Amino acid sequence: MEQELFQVMKPGVQTTFQDLGRKGYQQFGVPVSGAMDKFALQVANILLGNSRTSPCLEITLIGPNLVAKSSMTIVITGANLNPTCNGEPIDMWKTVRIEKGDELAFGKHESGVRAYLAVAGGFEAPKYFGSSSVDGNSGFGKPLEKGDTIKGYPITVASGISLASSLIPSYEKKITVSLVEGPHTDYFAKKDRETFFAVPYKVGSNSNRMGYRLEGETIKPEKVEVWSDGIPFGGIQITSGGEPIILMADRQTTGGYPRIGTVFSTDLPRVAQLIPGGEICFRPSSIEEAEEKVRKEEQFLHRLEQFRQHIERRK
Amino acid sequence: MQHTMTAIGDGVIRVDFAGEVSPQMNQQIQRYCRLIQGKAIYGVTELVPGYHTITLYYEPFEVRYNELITKLEKLLASSIGENIQEKGRLLQIPVCYGGEQGPDLHKVAERHQMKEEEVVRLHQEPTYLVYLLGFLPGFPYLGGLSPELATPRLQEPRANTPAGSVGIADAQTGIYPFTSPGGWNIIGNTPIPLFDAEKKEHAFLFRPGDRVTFYEISEAEYNQLTLKDMQSDLLWEEVISIEKENRSEL
Known part of the structure; x- marks a missing residue:
């Protein structure tokens, strides 16, 4: 069921919905767009049991300030922008339960550039040519603005599911x-x-x-x-x-x-x-x-996806 | 026509045609694209025609580049002589030249030391070819501009070039599908929408391989067409005609 998920108190410098991009329309001049870091986006979705192609919020360097309008399970992957919930640091690459009224914020930039915020069940984001990726140059959607309400279809899933720390990418300079x-x-x-x-x-x-x-x-x-x-x-x-x-x-x-x-x-x-x-x-x-590297990465993501489905079944 | 196929990245194969860029080469490119698209080859996600290339995107975890190239070469070789030519489309696009609609017409005329009317006449003379779409969704790169009208891009690009603007950049002419920053010399504007996002794969007026002519309309006619508030399909029906004869097969 569609519900209000977040109220945007501060939008951050560039916070946009992104998925794996627009495919099949390049011959008409439509850019692919999509997540800059597709690995972090897909892992975020997989940890929550979402479809890998679900849109996430791509958060750039200075993150937004969001107040939860429902209780839900989220995960943040990608760049470490010191995310907090009600001022307390929250783990990245790990599914976390947040409650209605909680305030999600981002602090000082630690490493990387783009963080990905996903919600179990997925966001409601308008689609253009089969994709929710915001592409301002082409007139498809726009970045978050102060006062926006973000909607979605929250479902309850297990919290505390994380990627092994050895598998978490480190972002070097x-x-x-x-x-x-x-x-x-x-x-x-x-x-x-x-x-x-x-x-x-x-x-x-x-x-x-x-x-x-x-x-x-x-x-x-x-x-x-x-x-x-x-x-x-x-x-x-x-x-x-x-x-x-x-x-x-x-x-x-x-x-x-x-x-x-x-x-x-x-x-x-x-x-x-x-x-x-x-x-x-x-x-x-x-x-x-x-x-060879693409095939290895795809195998890894596929195994992670299967493993995640297994956890849900075991509950 | 000779071609080479090379993987230029994981997931990207480039088919490169030898020889001069020409309408004949474009016809061959369109033919290959139709042929490949018609076969729904496993792993192939999309094709992008260029002036003398086709860029083919594929999923490397579904198919290896060398297997795919072998398959594609076989397909192309076996199709020689096969008639898969589609009937060509001719689009007749009304344009209101000069004035507010074409703020750079004056400059283009001055640069080439001709009257504005002469620029307008020369621009309407050729039948153009849509070599490819790019730069913006639905933006047609039209080949065939009279060399006498070739004009370098604006030194300072405009922050906003209105939708429908008909422009010249070097030896090319094109139309802006929607309002956007841009550096083309704008000589006129068409009231025909180039883009209707509601329609998915049929969202764009132009397709690679289309032929295009321009005809002048007055400001009054222009206003009438914009005021009509017609559905894009109805307007599109008026400008698109299917050519009677198949163009000759190569």
Whole structure:
């Protein structure tokens, strides 16, 4: 049954509903959007027994202040923004029961950038082309505002279900990610490609859900003219000035800059959690290794999902 | 037409066609897209046509890239000569040029040292081709603009370009589906909606491979059309016609 879940006292800097994104409409120019850190979003849903694709609130650096209008079970995953309930710290990556009238708040940023708040039973969030992901550039939904009421379909599930601490990702300020090279490898001089893989880049402050602008050694393409083509999540385009941009969740569907490579999809959560000023190094690798990692991650999430269903049945 | 298929990331295969970008190449791309989409291949999630590419997205935990490429190559090879051509669509789009609707018409005319009327005439002359949709949901990249009208993007993009704005950027012309920031030179505006979110997969007026012509309407006609408050389907019915002959198969 639809119920009021939260009253928004403070919205936070950028708090939006996100799920796994819009699929199937890119040929019409509709961006995929969706969670920046799909791993944290899916684990949040799985721990609560929700469908993996359910929308969660993606909370960015400075979190919202929410008052519960019903009792419910929640979980917070992703970035550690020091969440509290009535001023008391609450565990992350662990299902927690909160009562009507409780105040959920976020404090000082500890690690990562984006936290995910999920509710057992799921949120009520408007869908556009099959997805609840807010994409302001395309006119699909908007971030939370002060005074909003968040609705959902709360159900009672077990609290205290958590991810083993060894499995909880740590979000470093210096990361190395793997990538598959191409498709415009021949647009760059050999020496520039070597530079790209040898030096660290710094995440610029004007990085957002569309793309991460990287500061460091510029690698000017030898040709700039590229006919627009489809651009994937994690594609690294190089501007005519030689600055790399990692294309993120809200990227457009097509682009016209040369691309030097595509970050492994399993490395994207760590990119999404890298704060402005953080450092990133790139390692060239193979498509075979990239696919192997996706399969392993999918197996992990699938097993976690089955394990979670088992817990509920045992009760 | 020669092509190569490469996995450029986990979950992304790029089909790259050799040769000059042309309407013939676009026809081949549309044909391949229809062929692949018609087969519902396991693991394939979506296709994005580009100017000389198709970007194909797949689920790496459902299928490996090399198996998928083998399957796709087989499918494409076996389809040579098969007639799967759809009848082409021609869309005739009314545009009110200049004035409030086309704030940059004056500048475009000045840049090319021609009268505004000449820009308007040249813009209506070609039959354009929708090479792809991108930039914004439903935004058509139209090829075929007269080289005499090619104009670089605005130095300072506008914070708000109104829905329906018809613009020029370099050698391309396009239409804004909804109000958005943008750097295209706006020469006119169409009262036809490009986008109806209620309609899901039929939400967009344009499809890749469509052919498009523009015809001038007066400010009075423009106002009449906007005031009509018609359902988008009815307006769309008026602008879309199906071409009588199948375009020649390659």
